[in-house]
Amino acid sequence: xxxxxxxxxxxxxxxxxxxxxxxxxxxxxxxxxxxxxxxxxxxxxxxxxxxxxxxxxxxxxxxxxxxxxxxxxxxxxxxxxxxxxxxxxxxxxxxxxxxxxxxxxxxxxxxxxxxxxxxxxxxxxxxxxxxxxxxxxxxxxxxxxxxxxxxxxxxxxxxxxxxxxxxxxx
Numbered sequence: 001x002x003x004x005x006x007x008x009x010x011x012x013x014x015x016x017x018x019x020x021x022x023x024x025x026x027x028x029x030x031x032x033x034x035x036x037x038x039x040x041x042x043x044x045x046x047x048x049x050x051x052x053x054x055x056x057x058x059x060x061x062x063x064x065x066x067x068x069x070x071x072x073x074x075x076x077x078x079x080x081x082x083x084x085x086x087x088x089x090x091x092x093x094x095x096x097x098x099x100x101x102x103x104x105x106x107x108x109x110x111x112x113x114x115x116x117x118x119x120x121x122x123x124x125x126x127x128x129x130x131x132x133x134x135x136x137x138x139x140x141x142x143x144x145x146x147x148x149x150x151x152x153x154x155x156x157x158x159x160x161x162x163x164x165x166x167x168x169x170x
Contacts, residue, residue: 004088005043006027008086010081012080013080015059019071019076021065021070025062030063033090037053040053041084042084051069101122106119106157109142109161110160116135116168118134119131120133129143129144130144148162150162
């Protein structure tokens with residue numbers, strides 16, 4: 001499993017004129033992670049930098065946070081869509097056999113003896129997460145649903161699945 005920072009939220013949009021940010025949490029540990037003083041690393045926005053949480057609270061199903069480094073709406077608008085991460089070591093311990101969706105990135109998806117593609121991204125969606133696979137240079141989305149998963153083999157880096165006929169043709 002990777003030591004890379006783990007994405008915990010996406011900045012959905014600015015809130016108010018003083019630089020508030022509405023976050024879509026991508027973790028089950030948002031309440032523990034979005035605390036005053038917490039540093040959240042911005043992923044994919046040059047230059048790499050971090051935001052320091054000053055306040056955080058639930059607001060209409062999202063997290064409304066104020067951060068030290070953003071003082072107005074203009075700056076907040078520039079962060080729209082950015083992903084926020086924390087070092088893996090700062091996450092709460094997982095139960096035995098537990099894993100993060102983030103851990104699936106880079107694994108191969110196989111059906112029977114055939115490798116279908118490599119997981120490049122995981123989108124945590126209501127209902128079931130979606131795996132974004134690189135299949136011969138094209139992205140294909142498949143649901144990561146317990147009914148489709150035959151086996152997770154972290155040592156081999158493989159997710160064995162039984163996919164419905166025609167799913168990859170969509």
